[in-house]
Amino acid sequence: MDDESKMKLMKERILGSYAWQRDIINPLSKDFECTPEELKEVFFKLFGMDTLEAFHGTFDVANRLCLEKKFHADLRLCWFIGYLEVLSDEEGDKLKKKLVDEVLSGRDYDEVLKEGQLELFEILKEKSEY
DSSP, X not given: OOHHHHHHHHHHHHHHSHHHIIIIIHHHXXXXXXXXXXXXXXXXXXXXXXXXXXXXXXXXXXXXXXXXXXXXXXXXXXXIIIISOOSOHHHHHHHHHHHHHXXXXXXXXXXXXXXXXXXXXXXXXXXXXX
């Protein structure tokens, strides 16, 4: 087996692994409305071996960051932190971290978001009382 064939086999094993299928290929293929095989082919051609090996390892970090940004937007923290300056960055980060941990532990995003909105309102009410 030549080096190119070995590289192809290794890339196929990575993209076909259970973790890749569960965490990346299947969810993204649904988002992109394509087959898992189609997405695997795109990734196979798009990424080199080093990127494929590192991609899943950074998946959890990237997933956490995406959730934090989603909560930031959905809670409208840009208003309360940036423009209105009612909350500090630290207060916003603390709230987002708590909510992200809840979602990553398996709870429904919308349910956690609702709790976060109520918690944010309680924080705002406390701040209004000085």
